[in-house]
Amino acid sequence: MAKAKSVNPEIELISLLKKGDERSYLRVLNLHKDQVAKTVKGMLGNVQEAEDVGQEVFISFFKSIQNFKGEAKISTYLTRIAINLSLNELERRKRKWRVFYSGGKIEEKMVLDVGANPIEDFERKEIVRKAIMKLVPKYRKIVVLRALQEYSFKEVAEVLQMPLGTVLSRYARAQHKLRVILNPIVNENGR
Amino acid sequence: MKTEDKYHKDWLLKKDSALSEEVSTSLDVYLKEHPQQLVEWKILDAQIDVLNTVDFTFSDGFEFKVMDQWNIEKEQLFNQSSKVILYAGIAAAVLLMINLCVTQNSLSLDALFGIVDMNADNTSFLFYID
Numbered sequence: 001m002a003k004a005k006s007v008n009p010e011i012e013l014i015s016l017l018k019k020g021d022e023r024s025y026l027r028v029l030n031l032h033k034d035q036v037a038k039t040v041k042g043m044l045g046n047v048q049e050a051e052d053v054g055q056e057v058f059i060s061f062f063k064s065i066q067n068f069k070g071e072a073k074i075s076t077y078l079t080r081i082a083i084n085l086s087l088n089e090l091e092r093r094k095r096k097w098r099v100f101y102s103g104g105k106i107e108e109k110m111v112l113d114v115g116a117n118p119i120e121d122f123e124r125k126e127i128v129r130k131a132i133m134k135l136v137p138k139y140r141k142i143v144v145l146r147a148l149q150e151y152s153f154k155e156v157a158e159v160l161q162m163p164l165g166t167v168l169s170r171y172a173r174a175q176h177k178l179r180v181i182l183n184p185i186v187n188e189n190g191r
Numbered sequence: 192m193k194t195e196d197k198y199h200k201d202w203l204l205k206k207d208s209a210l211s212e213e214v215s216t217s218l219d220v221y222l223k224e225h226p227q228q229l230v231e232w233k234i235l236d237a238q239i240d241v242l243n244t245v246d247f248t249f250s251d252g253f254e255f256k257v258m259d260q261w262n263i264e265k266e267q268l269f270n271q272s273s274k275v276i277l278y279a280g281i282a283a284a285v286l287l288m289i290n291l292c293v294t295q296n297s298l299s300l301d302a303l304f305g306i307v308d309m310n311a312d313n314t315s316f317l318f319y320i321d
Contacts, residue, residue, distance in 0.1 A: 034247075
């Protein structure tokens with residue numbers, strides 16, 4: 001009996017995208033929008049710019065689809081674009097902030113501020129959201145990929161194109177920094 | 192001698208089942224001797240898990256906004272490509288005209304149409320009509 005030839009659904013999808021099939025674009029959006037949302041909102045916070053960057057991620061992907069050779073998974077490729085565009089956005093914000101604050105270490109200061117603020121002042125989820133924002137981008141991107149996207153460390157290294165050892169070191173450091181920010185929430189839940 | 196940081200990294204990798212048996216055994220021995228360390232690492236992990244309680248999603252209709260934006264971008268890309276083709280066509284026509292004029296050794300309208308006789312005295316268009 002002849003075996004049915006199995007076609008990798010992702011390769012098929014890429015082929016349809018290259019042909020300009022409108023439904024395939026929608027399929028990619030529906031399949032990956034939550035994953036991209038986690039990345040950009042994890043990196044930028046729950047702000048309008050995150051939605052704009054999210055749109056930009058997909059548009060960039062669609063524009064470059066003809067050059068996409070399928071060496072990486074669509075999800076990996078999208079996450080990579082999402083991280084890069086989020087970092088660009090953070091850089092843009094930083095430049096904007098520099099107009100108002102000349103050379104101050106804003107992120108470090110914010111970490112200390114949150115530690116000093118009482119929990120009652122914030123909604124728990126807001127604190128968690130803000131906690132991620134307190135991390136400098138080089139730690140934040142690793143936490144976002146590991147904690148929100150649930151990537152393995154090897155996958156994180158692959159997406160960010162950095163050595164596994166660096167990923168692990170930065171993740172461990174980020175954990176310690178987050179402890180300062182999130183300890184009150186975890187304790188509250190544990191009670 | 193491994194540092195505490197190194198063991199921590201090993202422990203993180205072990206969670207991904209990405210640690211060799213030998214290193215894993217060495218980690219187990221270390222944790223048996225330092226049980227408090229494991230508690231510490233688990234606390235750090237629990238804090239990271241809290242991050243997962245936050246809902247990160249795009250607003251309703253996000254996919255349609257992207258598709259609208261994509262259609263606008265596609266149109267712009269198409270217009271740009273059309274312009275490139277149009278300008279290339281105009282440039283080619285102009286070059287062809289100049290080439291004709293040069294080969295006919297004249298910048299007259301007759302030369303432009305390629306109907307001038309270089310050996311004849313009559314370089315007028317009317318000469319050919321007659």
